[in-house]
Amino acid sequence: MRSIICTAAAIAMLALCGLEGAHAQVRAKAGVTCKPGTEKLQYDCIIKLANSKTNEPLSGLTLTVGADMPSMPAAHNVRPVGAAEDQEKGTYKARIVLEMYGDWALRLDLSGPVRDRVVKRLRFERDRVGETTPARAPGRHRH
């Protein structure tokens, strides 16, 4: 049994060592604006992707949009949907359907020429979508 565990541990360590690779060059940043759609819990989002260093729009990518509810990790998440690229460079459109109203972390997964993930936290309400307002520590409010 000990030898099995040692072998398994060795495989896990090898897997970990094998995961070191070349560093990616481009990091993405995203601006996300969403508005309620025609149906309940449906939202239409416009996502603007750009190179975080040069601010150049990132186009020609495959973008999927998923959502997780931070207060319930791994419990409430939305199946990722594909985003269609708009005519404007670096602009994508996606329609998501959430499970409930509240704070959601939108997970933007980029693949293709640039592979990256950007997470944006938004508050989805019945009639509007806005920034989340996390509970701040006393004396550390931002104005």
Add this chain to the structure above:
Amino acid sequence: MDDYLIGVLSNIGVISFIALSAYLLLLTGEISFGQQAFFAIGAYAAGIATALWGWPLALALVWGAAIGGAAAVLVGIPTLRLHGLYFAIATLAFAEMVRILFELFRYQITIDGELVGPDGADGFRNIRYIFDNNIDAFQFLLLIYALLAVVLLGFVLLERSRLGVIFRMIGEDETLAGLQGVSIAHHKVLAAGISGALAGIGGGLYAHLTTYVEPRIFDVMLGVHSLAYGLIGGLGTALGPLLGVLIDIGVLESIRALSGYRMIIFGGLVALLLIVRPRGLLDENVVHKIGRFWRRISPWARRPGLNTGNRNNLTGGRP
């Protein structure tokens, strides 16, 4: 494999670590509502190690586990004398304290012109190790399950060892175990340390899987779930909590029609099982029966002198 399926399987694997950590404490008879604290500590520690200090992932995960384990030992020592409800409340209070501390915790440095690091209630973004190192989702999934396999093998060894018997003995009757010469304090702190380390590894994997953590992720809901997985899946074997995770994240996740009602169904399932099967689906009796059946049909399991009565004696065969 479909990206969504990889995501769900990754979630099942990562959450299994915290489920196993709560299960280990359940074996020693303690109900902890605070395992999410060590999961959080592991997530932040491992995330800081790779994103801010540039450590390799393997070292960062070990670091997360070590910090999680050390924190659990530090909590375990003063709560040694507490039992049942009092221990549960103490662990819950500690977890909330940790969560609020992370809401205050700011430690950011500029990397490539960008501020990176924990930013209080705004969370910790850009834990980008898997993207910076071109690790795809499937490779990371394999890593999660390789580590989970190691942990499960460790549990198999533990269950067959003297230490595992002592843990169950303490869980059954602490006074009786003490009268048998078992050092209760020593073994309870050891169990707390191991469970904290397990949650720490899970947290480290979670942070690198999602690339983003925030204090709200580690609230009481996660602690309740981690405990419920063991109670649903069963306390007879380490596969029990994994079954619990599989039922919650796997089965309920796949029934999308249930959508927002999943939590209600999950809560109802926990309540129902606590009434009809208080020690879960894979309780000691079921595990014993499966083991007996396996020994009957398997030529490898028929080994002379194999003592199979310990677990049954310890549990008294009760459900």
